[in-house]
Amino acid sequence: MENIQNFQILWFVLILILFIGYSLLDGFDLGIGALLPLIGKTKEEKDILINSIGPIWDGNEVWLITGGGALFAAFPHAYATAFSGFYLAMMLVLFALIFRAVSIEFRSHDDARAGIWEKAFFAGSALAALLFGVVLGNVVYGVPLDNKMEFTGNFFTLLRPVPLLFGVTGFAAILLQGASYAVMKTEGELQERSFRAVGILTWVNFITAITYFLTIAFTFQDITSNWLFYVAILCTLLWLAEILFSIKKKHDSAPFWESSCSFIGLWLAVAAVHFPNLIKASNDQNLSITIYNSSTGLQTLKLMSVIALIGMPVVVAYTIFVYRIFKGKTKASDHY
């Protein structure tokens, strides 16, 4: 039994890493989508913003697919309960992701309706960016479960204040990812506007992050004795403060990395408060779905560990190789 527990803990960490990878990478392209009407004023500026994510957004989305697959393979009950229980919310996520994906491609071929596809791209990106946090907030805050691990609430159960706060916090972090990515990839007036967006969004993130940490501290009382929670707070707030210095000095790539680090702090707080839960039961803690009562067998977890620990470094290596092909400032003409 000792043995399988180590693998269950390992898979909690690996799935956390996959979701962090997803939120940082797809975070910046969802953020670009959600900010498109705000920082892209002309057709040319919108072209630049969309081209800056054109070659890579799809690889970024695979982090979500792999994260979902890993959840299925390691903790099938958590996957089954969350996806079936939050059915309508998951469907909204899917509809949003479909629109954000196809609208970039349709826009590039369909000049007559470019404006409609830009709106679809914006709406899809923004809705997905908001919903991820709401879903995460619910599994952390807790939802009603029965003794067969089934969700017993409804769609409106998901819309409680604390999960909504998670949604807003995640949304703000994703916007900051997008704005700081835009600073890195653009120049001139568009970059100036992106710098201003980063400045405003950093302050917004201070407000949302502090509210988020305070809410967690008051909601989960025993968290105040957990060192990881303080690491998380420091990580987020210090890196947010760094962004303010970087934009004063007009560093164009530092804000993106600092934004990413502050985002990781938000995730560390989830890890601190949530472990070993996967879906907390709000009605009775004994009904919670944890890494111990929902996992697959030892054989599957071992196999998955081999696949992940060999496969993911290779994936990261060639992803970096491809990102380097597209490094530097994006031009409006960077398109096929």
Next chain:
Amino acid sequence: MSALLLARIQFAFTIGFHFLFPAMTLGTTLIILISETLFLTKKDEVYKKITDFLVKLLGLIFVIGAATGIVMEFSFGTNWSGYSRAVGDVFGPILAAEGVIAFFLESVFIGVLIFARNKVSPKVYWLSALLVFLGGHLSAFWIVVANSWMQTPAGYAINEAGKIVLTSFTDAVFNPSTIIRFCHTVMASWMTCAIILAGIAGYYVRKGLHGQTARTMLKISIILFAVTPLLQLATGHIHAIEVINMQPEKAAAFEGHFNTAKGVTLYAVGFVDEQNEKTYGIYAPKGLSFLYNFDWNSEIKGLKDFPKENWPPVNFVFQAYHIMAGIGILSIALGLLGAYLLWTKKIYENKLYLFILPFLIPLPHIAHETGWIAAEVGRQPWIIYKLMKTADAASVVVTAGEIAFSLIIFCLIYLLLAVMFIKLFVKIIKKGPAV
């Protein structure tokens, strides 16, 4: 309608729509790899133009495949949570491996193909074409593994708690139907793209557009069009034998074959009267027995050997299977005719053949849709053959109303995607390869 039936309809609709796109992706990546290899070795600009043109089509095809593909991964949890809870040990790692080993490769390097023609050396560009081809085919491999495991499960045991656990991943992956189903699926995809490209090139040549580029496209596609349906006949034959051996009820439904007998007939077209358990149509006497092991009198099990509650809907499966097979045979004939015309160099002037080519484009799509219908409906009532029934697999907490709602939205969104896809596909074709 019950929630179960609605969930099945939604899965059938979303997977049926999704499959059209990966089926086009695989073959397109093959032809891109061929033309880019020829460009690298022969340094002829014509091949570069063909690659660039196909990459534009691939971008459009791939994005719809990716957008509708994520729906499928979610659907196991959203609509089939009973299934997910039961098979996480075996099915989960297959999906996760697909992400780590295949999807990343395909998705990351497709960005290079579409956006980096002028940013990387010709060799790196060729390598990207190779990696997209490999990534695409690996994706196909893993999802075919997942499906094959549901058809012919292996590498698992049921533990004392009654739970399905993994005993051998190798056995689960290389279960009895994986390899042949993979070959049959990939060949279907290559055939699909051979016919699509032949249709496009045929149109260009007949209209006198794009000169040598169009002629070269026609040549490549006709060669593939001649070869792939023949190879598909071979994989189809081996696959059918595998089904007769491994899933005899399904094989019997394919042919509307009720009574176990020797010298069983093979129908070309027909109709199954399920009430009276009789099949009518045009047939080859003893044909099925002959194809089974080249013995006119070999015995093949009929449906009546199995409990009736485990029969699939027979006529439906029969018709789907025969539409697929009929299109396969027609493709062989038309592909060989094309090869003959190409060999005698008459193809470029043969207006009738060139005129027909674009109208063939829907055929392979109909064939692979009906083929999958035969395979999937033919497996019913099982979701995992002889292990778990579809009725026990659905999510218990999702209501019929919720599924009806999502199904309606899917219909609307996919209709929009289909209309936009056809519109933009035609637009790219009309624009044609760069001059």
